[in-house]
Amino acid sequence: MTHPHSLSLGESLLFDVFCALSVHRIYNKYEVDPTRLLPTFFLLVAVPALPYYLLAAHLKSIVLSLFLTYSLFYVTLLSSIVLYRISPMHPLAKYPGPLSLKISKLLPTFFLLVAVPALPYYFLAAHLKSIVLSLFLTYSLFYVTLLSSIVLYRISPMHPLAKYPGPLSLKISKFVAMYHASGGKQYAFFKSLHDTYGPFVRVGPNELSVVDTEAISPILGLDGMRRGPLWDAHCPPGTTRHLLALRNVEQHNERRKLWNHGFTSASMKELQPAVESRVLELVEELGKQASREEETSLDLAQWMASFTYDFMGDMVFGGGFSFMRNGDEVGVRGLLEGTLKVIGLLEHAPWIVGLLRNVAKVSEKGRKYHAFGMRCYDTRKEQGATKRDLFHYITNEDGLERMEVPRDQGLNEIFAAIIAGADTTSTVLGGLFFHLLSNAAVMERLQKEVDSEFPRAEGEPFDAVKLAGMPFLNAVINEALRLQPPLPTSLQRSPLEGSGGKQVAGRFVPENTALYVPLYVLQRDSRYFSPLPNAFIPERWLDTTSGKFISNTSAFIPFSTGPANCVGKNLALLEMRMVVATIIQRFHVKFAEGYDPSKWEEELQDFFVTKVGRLPVIVTLRA
Numbered sequence: 278m279t280h281p282h283s284l285s286l287g288e289s290l291l292f293d294v295f296c297a298l299s300v301h302r303i304y305n306k307y308e309v310d311p312t313r314l315l316p317t318f319f320l321l322v323a324v325p326a327l328p329y330y331l332l333a334a335h336l337k338s339i340v341l342s343l344f345l346t347y348s349l350f351y352v353t354l355l356s357s358i359v360l361y362r363i364s365p366m367h368p369l370a371k372y373p374g375p376l377s378l379k380i381s382k383l384l385p386t387f388f389l390l391v392a393v394p395a396l397p398y399y400f401l402a403a404h405l406k407s408i409v410l411s412l413f414l415t416y417s418l419f420y421v422t423l424l425s426s427i428v429l430y431r432i433s434p435m436h437p438l439a440k441y442p443g444p445l446s447l448k449i450s451k452f453v454a455m456y457h458a459s460g461g462k463q464y465a466f467f468k469s470l471h472d473t474y475g476p477f478v479r480v481g482p483n484e485l486s487v488v489d490t491e492a493i494s495p496i497l498g499l500d501g502m503r504r505g506p507l508w509d510a511h512c513p514p515g516t517t518r519h520l521l522a523l524r525n526v527e528q529h530n531e532r533r534k535l536w537n538h539g540f541t542s543a544s545m546k547e548l549q550p551a552v553e554s555r556v557l558e559l560v561e562e563l564g565k566q567a568s569r570e571e572e573t574s575l576d577l578a579q580w581m582a583s584f585t586y587d588f589m590g591d592m593v594f595g596g597g598f599s600f601m602r603n604g605d606e607v608g609v610r611g612l613l614e615g616t617l618k619v620i621g622l623l624e625h626a627p628w629i630v631g632l633l634r635n636v637a638k639v640s641e642k643g644r645k646y647h648a649f650g651m652r653c654y655d656t657r658k659e660q661g662a663t664k665r666d667l668f669h670y671i672t673n674e675d676g677l678e679r680m681e682v683p684r685d686q687g688l689n690e691i692f693a694a695i696i697a698g699a700d701t702t703s704t705v706l707g708g709l710f711f712h713l714l715s716n717a718a719v720m721e722r723l724q725k726e727v728d729s730e731f732p733r734a735e736g737e738p739f740d741a742v743k744l745a746g747m748p749f750l751n752a753v754i755n756e757a758l759r760l761q762p763p764l765p766t767s768l769q770r771s772p773l774e775g776s777g778g779k780q781v782a783g784r785f786v787p788e789n790t791a792l793y794v795p796l797y798v799l800q801r802d803s804r805y806f807s808p809l810p811n812a813f814i815p816e817r818w819l820d821t822t823s824g825k826f827i828s829n830t831s832a833f834i835p836f837s838t839g840p841a842n843c844v845g846k847n848l849a850l851l852e853m854r855m856v857v858a859t860i861i862q863r864f865h866v867k868f869a870e871g872y873d874p875s876k877w878e879e880e881l882q883d884f885f886v887t888k889v890g891r892l893p894v895i896v897t898l899r900a
């Protein structure tokens with residue numbers, strides 16, 4: 278075969294290597310996470326090898342089989358992508374925009390990974406007799422060079438994060454972190470990393486974890502950063518982002534205005550009766566168990582979750598849930614737990630979300646929850662602005678802000694409110710009761726305080742001002758929030774787009790870095806809380822003068838801090854104070870027979886939000 282080549286065999290091979298290195302440079306320049314190369318390679322090159330194998334049996338020519346398989350595969354893939362993107366089924370179909378922008382994105386990846394190596398193939402084929410061998414040699418040399426150059430770059434002193442310590446496996450890829458995340462023990466993994474490597478640890482090719490009070494303001498504060506890329510896992514491309522996932526600072530500030538209206542002191546006063554009514558329902562239901570003749574154990578952690586879900590349902594669905602009376606009828610908790618688990622895992626590789634969206638099981642779960650949410654949303658919308666619940670504010674029902682809230686945005690906001698408000702508060706309550714039951718002296722002191730401030734004969738402990746002023750109750754809540762923050766690791770930020778990077782506690786952090794502030798590690802750091810940083814000692818919040826305790830409040834940020842801190846902080850505190858005071862006022866609570874308290878910490882799982890295990894207790898009515 279004559280071939281219009283102009284390169285020798287060696288030059289052709291070098292040209293192949295050069296192409297691979299150029300593709301790596303392009304990926305770096307455009308800040309694309311090159312770990313996505315592996316799945317892309319698998320999908321675009323390895324998958325079509327299967328139909329090739331079947332087709333080759335029918336055609337004599339290998340070249341023809343290869344050509345037919347791969348061209349049919351790419352033509353079908355590209356046309357289905359293009360057709361979907363411009364079809365009315367696409368989630369963004371109703372938004373106008375040029376056709377070219379709607380279509381592109383996968384095309385450059387295809388070009389870089391499949392079309393570029395075709396060039397060196399052209400030169401190499403002239404030196405080798407077999408087309409299959411030429412193809413194999415070109416593409417394997419290309420991919421091996423590309424992947425090795427990525428790995429070498431990541432561990433080289435040229436990498437912008439080279440000076441930060443951390444295990445080699447984490448510098449190279451996110452797979453080890455994903456492994457730890459999949460077992461739910463990410464918080465313990467991060468703690469062990471900081472114990473070994475110090476306050477700044479490189480936990481991914483482009484990620485740092487930071488445990489240092491000086492770093493809090495530059496990362497989370499007013500002049501801080503934007504939300505990190507882990508939020509891309511929550512909102513796959515093509516979906517409307519809710520407040521928590523908005524990475525653009527201006528958009529976030531705008532949206533936050535709506536939420537802020539829901540948590541002013543006036544709004545909180547209006548929300549309070551809804552808290553009271555659900556707290557009464559909770560103690561009524563617990564009372565039914567308590568008045569049984571035989572001692573039966575109940576899972577208090579589960580009851581805390583039922584309470585917070587019912588309450589959040591009142592806030593955003595106008596009363597959509599009845600967990601305490603009828604259990605999880607819709608299966609919403611199971612759905613959310615599943616979703617949080619997937620999200621916790623995928624926060625390390627948000628790009629997989631795009632691929633997983635097509636996996637039936639995940640989308641089936643999502644669809645079911647979405648359908649339920651839509652029904653509740655529409656029913657509540659039809660009722661109109663008759664009550665000022667959270668739905669009222671975040672959908673801008675009264676037009677307090679000059680902005681339209683389309684249905685998909687409103688829906689996403691209320692889904693986010695459930696995730697943000699239910700499991701977070703209930704895991705703290707579960708942890709709080711666990712520690713109270715494990716510390717008889719603390720329980721006794723708290724009971725005394727509750728009895729003296731709210732004697733049973735004088736009614737329920739529902740005076741919010743008085744509750745906020747009870748020193749020991751609030752010390753107990755602080756200590757539970759310190760030891761068991763509901764977001765144990767996944768507080769993440771990135772330097773602002775276009776900033777080039779930022780100085781953080783005397784170190785430079787490049788722009789495309791994701792920074793974790795793992796609260797579980799920060800709030801158990803012996804530099805900030807001592808003695809016994811892992812022990813439940815509410816007194817450390819009260820005795821601030823004797824020198825017996827170090828309690829550095831700058832390192833206590835369970836609700837985060839800065840412009841994207843927890844907007845629901847005061848509501849969560851109100852709920853927790855009321856639930857704890859009311860249960861303590863009415864009941865004696867003790868661990869159920871046979872419960873092994875060492876299980877509590879063992880069963881804590883970190884799936885974005887902390888997931889607690891069972892808390893089997895016996896409740897009896899106080900005389």
Ligand code: HEM
Nearest residue numbers: 520521694697698701702835836837841842843844845849
């Ligand atoms: C003990 C209970 C709670 C804790 C410890 C907690 C903690 C947090 C933390 C750490 C963040 C910051 C996340 C980040 O910066 O990336 C956050 C954000 C948020 N929380 Fe909470 N939360 C709790 C309860 C609630 C409740 C009851 C609501 C009510 C709806 C709520 C709504 C939100 C919202 C909407 C955000 C996003 C704020 C923004 O982006 O501006 N949270 N929460």
